[in-house]
Every structure is written in structure tokens, then in C-alpha cells.
Amino acid sequence: MWYRRLCRTPGSPGHVVGRIETPGIPRLDRKSVKTIGKVANLEKRTAEQVGLELKNGLGIAHTRWATHGFPSEENAHPHLDSSGRFAVVHNGIIENYQVLKKHLQDQGVKFASETDSEVLSHLIAQCYNGDLFDAVAGALKKVTGTYAIAVISSEHPGVMVVARCGSPLLVGVGSGEMFIASDAAAIAGFTRQVIYLNDHDIALVTSAEADIRSLDNVAVNRNVSCIDWEPEAAEKSGFDHFMLKEICEQPEALANTIRGRLDTRAANARLNGLNLSPYELARIHRIVIAACGTSMHAGMVGRYYFEDLAAIPVDVEQAAEFRYRNPIIQPDTLVIPVSQSGETADTLAAVREAANKGAIVAAVCNVVGSTIARESGRCIYLHAGPEIGVASTKAFTCQVSVLLMMAMLLGRNRRMSYQAALELIAEIENIPQLVREVLETRSHIETVARKYAKADNFFYIGRGYLYPVALEGALKLKEISYIHAEGYHAAELKHGPIALLEDKVPVLALANDLPGKDKMIGNIQECRARCSPVIATATTGDLEVEDMVDDVIRIPRCSQYVAPIVTAVALQLFAYYIARERGCEIDQPRNLAKSVTVE
Ligand code: F6R
Numbered sequence: 001m002w003y004r005r006l007c008r009t010p011g012s013p014g015h016v017v018g019r020i021e022t023p024g025i026p027r028l029d030r031k032s033v034k035t036i037g038k039v040a041n042l043e044k045r046t047a048e049q050v051g052l053e054l055k056n057g058l059g060i061a062h063t064r065w066a067t068h069g070f071p072s073e074e075n076a077h078p079h080l081d082s083s084g085r086f087a088v089v090h091n092g093i094i095e096n097y098q099v100l101k102k103h104l105q106d107q108g109v110k111f112a113s114e115t116d117s118e119v120l121s122h123l124i125a126q127c128y129n130g131d132l133f134d135a136v137a138g139a140l141k142k143v144t145g146t147y148a149i150a151v152i153s154s155e156h157p158g159v160m161v162v163a164r165c166g167s168p169l170l171v172g173v174g175s176g177e178m179f180i181a182s183d184a185a186a187i188a189g190f191t192r193q194v195i196y197l198n199d200h201d202i203a204l205v206t207s208a209e210a211d212i213r214s215l216d217n218v219a220v221n222r223n224v225s226c227i228d229w230e231p232e233a234a235e236k237s238g239f240d241h242f243m244l245k246e247i248c249e250q251p252e253a254l255a256n257t258i259r260g261r262l263d264t265r266a267a268n269a270r271l272n273g274l275n276l277s278p279y280e281l282a283r284i285h286r287i288v289i290a291a292c293g294t295s296m297h298a299g300m301v302g303r304y305y306f307e308d309l310a311a312i313p314v315d316v317e318q319a320a321e322f323r324y325r326n327p328i329i330q331p332d333t334l335v336i337p338v339s340q341s342g343e344t345a346d347t348l349a350a351v352r353e354a355a356n357k358g359a360i361v362a363a364v365c366n367v368v369g370s371t372i373a374r375e376s377g378r379c380i381y382l383h384a385g386p387e388i389g390v391a392s393t394k395a396f397t398c399q400v401s402v403l404l405m406m407a408m409l410l411g412r413n414r415r416m417s418y419q420a421a422l423e424l425i426a427e428i429e430n431i432p433q434l435v436r437e438v439l440e441t442r443s444h445i446e447t448v449a450r451k452y453a454k455a456d457n458f459f460y461i462g463r464g465y466l467y468p469v470a471l472e473g474a475l476k477l478k479e480i481s482y483i484h485a486e487g488y489h490a491a492e493l494k495h496g497p498i499a500l501l502e503d504k505v506p507v508l509a510l511a512n513d514l515p516g517k518d519k520m521i522g523n524i525q526e527c528r529a530r531c532s533p534v535i536a537t538a539t540t541g542d543l544e545v546e547d548m549v550d551d552v553i554r555i556p557r558c559s560q561y562v563a564p565i566v567t568a569v570a571l572q573l574f575a576y577y578i579a580r581e582r583g584c585e586i587d588q589p590r591n592l593a594k595s596v597t598v599e
Contacts, residue, residue: 016091016169017187018060018150018180020160020207030154032087034076039063058160058207060150062089065593068097069114079118081125082110086135086153088124090117091182092146092167093598100142119143124151133204136161137215140202146345146598150180163202163215167597168343168371171195171203171210173224178205183341183595184367185386188231195222196369225369233385241586243389243480247572248439250394251432253384254565257398258428261405267421268412269405273380274362281413284334284360287312288327290319290350291338292596294392294475295399298364299338300468301564302403309411309424320346320599322353329357337363338403340387340395341595342370349599351375364402366395380406389587390594391480393572396472397565401431404561427562437556438569445570448535448551449577452506458483459497459532461490462510463520465560466567470510473571480589481579490523501530508574509549510567513539514560524548537567 031050035041042061062077069075078087094100097116100123105111109122120139127138136151146166152159162169162180172179172187172194179187184194195210197203201220203212212220239245246253263270287306289299296318303314317327319337323346329335335354339347342365351372354361363376366384373379382398405428412421452458458477462470467489474487488497490509501507507527511520525548527534534549539557546552553570555563579586 016060016062016089016148016150016180016182018058018089018152018160018162019190020058020158020178020205030084032078032080034073036071036073036076058152058158060087060089060152060160062091065598067093067598068116075113075115077115077117079113079115079121081121083125085155086121086124086128086151088117088121088149088151090120091148091597092165094119094143094147095145096143097145116145120147120149120151128153128155132156132159132161133202133213133217136163137202137217140165140215148182148597158206160205161202162197162205164197165199166345166348168595169197171197171205171212173210177207178210180205182597184227184369185234185388188227188229188234188386192227193224194227194369195224196371196374197222198374199371228368229385234388240580241389241576243391243393243572243576243586246387246389246394247569247576249385250397250569251436251439253382253394253398254401254435255432256383256385257401258405258431259383262425262428264422264425267418267425269409271380271402271405271409273378274406274409275378276360276362278413280360281410283332284312284410285332286330287314287334287336288317288322288329288354288359289314289336289338289403290317290322290347290354292319292344292346294396294472295338295340295344295347297468297472297475298396298399298403299336300471301400301465302336302338302407304465304468305404305407305561306410309407309416310414312410312414317350318346319344319350322346322350327353327357329354329359331358331360333359335359335361336403336406337361337365337372337376338399339363339370339372340366340382340392340399342367342372343595343597344372345597345599348372348375364399364406366398388594390589390592391476391572391575391586393476397435397568400565400568401428404428424561427559430558431562431565434556434558434562434566435569438566438573441554441570442573445553445573446577448553449574450581451551452533452535453481453578453581455483455504455506457500457505458485459493459501459505459507459527460485460487460510460571461493461507461520461523461527462487463490463516463523464514465564466510466512466514469564469567469571470508472568473508473510473575476572476575477578479592480575480586481582481584482590483578483582490520493523494526498526498530501527501532503531503533506533506535508571509534509536511536511538511545511549512555512563512567513542513557514563521545521548537570 471487
């Protein structure tokens, strides 16, 4: 059942895994099993066709996230060459596959799938001259695009050739066995020792060693790192879903993010991964935050922090657009890529673009040793523990906390007073407790959520610090419940979207008692005048909003700096309970992958 344990990590479609035990798989034992749907389907079919355990041999597996061709058995990996001797699993996109495919077809090669990946197995077969390593290296020199691949051949029992370019890949070092995977969470239950491969690395892996080389066959040295969390952290621990577990463990995750980073004597933050002297900090005159999805929403909260606390102008960039827009980057620009996985292709491309243009790059990542963390040179880790549920929850709140501490550091380097910093430190230290208080209201949030679970459309509105939280709340709801949800600045509704409001379209208004609340009350009235049911977040003890809305979700009193974190937790729970009421696949929503390693 090794492939199940390796593949089971929810949210890992698109990932590649493999395992090598003692050498010597008899040729007749070669089997390839494919299914569509869940890994459990594959487990069942494998049990029927092969038996559940990998005995004395090696295997590769892949949970495909469809790029070229529908999810079907034909398009599922591994892809074999026409002779059936070479099997390949591939994560990434072969951009020149059409040219290569046409060329191969002209030579009489028959293709069995619609995928781009299949060209690899045929190319390897063509390049094969008795040496598997050379054949794979030869094939890879012909392709452009991104890949993490694992290749095995019936001609070479006990040997796997793996390579990466643009998609993550690591080798797990076991005792008398080796593993390969796209994500450490897949192998943490087998070994803690991992070697992260770099782009253009290719390795010949046996049960005893990994010989890592460049595509030109020059040996390269890669360090062995240790996975810094316990394998149990990647278990559900009695929760129905990883998402709920990860929402509920936020007090601990946030405490881990904050721990050791606040210095009350100096009234400052201590962020070792940043590694910039006060002189270098003072030279930063602009900040660009590049990120995708939830991480971008965290970056949008960060913009408010940097501008308010440090008076540094900030642009938040959709990482996918950053590279292609030819952004203006100067030597005094600090670029902050924000990424839970540290592997998001678009964010990684932004890191490379920023570094090329001479920016100071300092990442905010969760996954230690991830590509973005390594390539940025500087990284402030979240220490949130593995996030398995596809919908990002604890990473968001921890990212926002890190950005708040960064802003305090830059603020203290400029205009923020000792006293103001001390007050902020006290607030940051109280975040885990405030989040605990929100979690204690879970059952009320569940009751409210169930009431709205049948809605087809939803609006989330916010202002100021809670505007990005409205965007994030809407994203959470749509991705796990499949309800169409839009996040808007509350003032923006009247510029178009208000046309959609009616009695079947609920509005979730973030009406905490913070600057801008009076304006939000006006916006709530506008929604009510269009007959939309309104659910509001309101500060505990603030009764003003209560009378004008249908339902209230209480948020403990806190400043605008901390409110985005605490309020986001309530919205995560709200989305979770709606999705559960609708019977959705919460940890693995359709069409989504945990780390998006294709552009
Ligand atoms: C949504 C979600 C995604 C990710 C995005 C970036 O819940 O998880 O929007 O935030 O794909 O991923 P990272 O943070 O790994 O770069």
C-alpha cells in the first residue's frame, strides 16, 4: 500500500511519488494500473490486479492535475513508450510537445493519450542506447517547459531516474530504500531525511543512493535536510477534515509563528531570516509583494501594514502578471514573495524576475527548503506546520502575522515610536488567544452557515483592513462549497455589482467596530434596500449592527492590525460549515491542487 500512503496526502494532485526498495524486480512483475478519481479507487484496482504491497522492487505513481486532455484512464500516468519498456510520471508542462509529437508521429510512433507528458516516454525510448540515465538526459535536452519526472525501465531493475526543472522534487533517504516525491508531506511517514533537487538536476536513484548530476552529467552536491515537523502533523487527528483541523490549530500555529520574534526590550521584531541590517532596512523605499490566491490576499493586508506603520509605498502584484508586465524594480525595492508551499510557479517566476532586476528579495513561506525559500536567498518561515487541506487557512493567518511583524521592524527603523511598538507587541502576543475566542463560537457560526447553505450566490464586502479579508472569505467559500461568491470593497458594490442583489443573494458584511464602520453601516443599508439577507461580523459587545442585519458573527474586540487575522478565522469556519452542509469534498475540492506548479 506504499503508493496510497505516498499519494494519499490530500491536495496533492499533480504530484509525483516513487519508491525503491531492494533491487531486482523480476521483469514479469511489471504492472501499470490507472484509474480516475480518488487514490482509493487506485488502491482497490491495484489490490485486484497486483496485490497491495510493493515487494522487492520499485514503483512510481502520480496523481494527475489535468493540463492537456481530460481526466481519463488513457491520460493518467504513467505513460509508456510503444515497446512498454520505459514508464514515466511527469508533473509540469512540456511546452514544445506539439512539435515533438508531430516529429515522433512522422516517424511512426503511436500515441496512446492526449497528454503532453507522453512525448517523454517516446523520446526516452528513442534516446536509449543501453544507459537509462543518458536516455533521460538526452530526452530532457529536447524539451522546453517544466517538469518533475520519475522514469523506470524494465531494462534496468532497481533503478529510477528522476529530474526536475520548474516543478518541485525531492529524494527521501530511507534505510535500504529511497523515495522520491513532489512534497515532503508524502514521505514524512517513511523518512525525515530529504534532499531537495534544484532545477536541471537529474539523479540516478537506487535503494542505496542518489547520484545527482547536471543534465550534462557533471556531479553536483546537494545537502540532506531534515523535515522539521512530526509525521503526525500530517494526520487528521480525529477531525473530520484537514481543513477543520487546520482552522482549529491556528492558536498553536500562530504562537509558533510569533514565538521568539518579538523583543519587548528593544520594542521591535526580530526576524532572523530577513538578514538585513538597520542600514539596509533604511534604504528600502518601495515594497512589492508578489503572490497568488490566498497568499496574495495576505499580501494585500500587508500593504496596509507597511504603509501605515512604516510609510513605505507598497504594490501588491498578482505573481502571474508580474514577470510579463516588465515591472519597474529599483535597487531600493524590497520584493516579498508570499507563498505557503514555496513552489507556486507564478510566484517563483516573480522571484526570478525580481532577482534579475536587482531587487532585495525576502520570501514569506511555510514549507522549509521550498524552491521559493531557497531562491529568494532570504526567507521568513511561518512555522505553521504542514498545511494539507487544499483551502489555505492557517497559512493565511500566519502570513499576515509575519507581514505585521515585518512592518513593525521597518516601522521602528523609521518613524514608529518605542511606545507604539510596545503596544503592538502586546496585541500580537494576544493573537492566539483572540483566535481561540473565535473558535469557541464555532457552533454559532455553524448554525448561521447552515441557514445559508442553499444560496447560489454570495457577496462579501469589507473596507480598509477588512477589504482583503472579504476577498479571502469569498475565495474560501467558492473553492470548497462551489457557491459563486464575490468579494468586493463595500463602496464598490454600487458601481455595478449591486445590480445582482436580491432576496436570494446574501451579503456577508465585515462590520467590526473599526475605522470605517459608519460607512459600512451605510453599505449594509444599501444591501437591505435591495432585499439581500445580510450576515455581519460585529465586535463583541457592539449592538449597533445587530438590529439591522439578519445574523451576526461575533469577533472579539481588537485593533485594526489584528482584526484581519481574527476575522478571517470566522470566515474560514463559515465557509467550512456551508461546504459540509452541502456535502462537498472539503479537503480536495474539484479542479484544485494544493501547490500550483504550472503557470
Ligand atoms: C486558496 C489557496 C490558493 C493558494 C495559491 C497560492 O485557498 O490555497 O489560492 O493560496 O494557490 O499558493 P501558495 O501560497 O502555496 O503560493
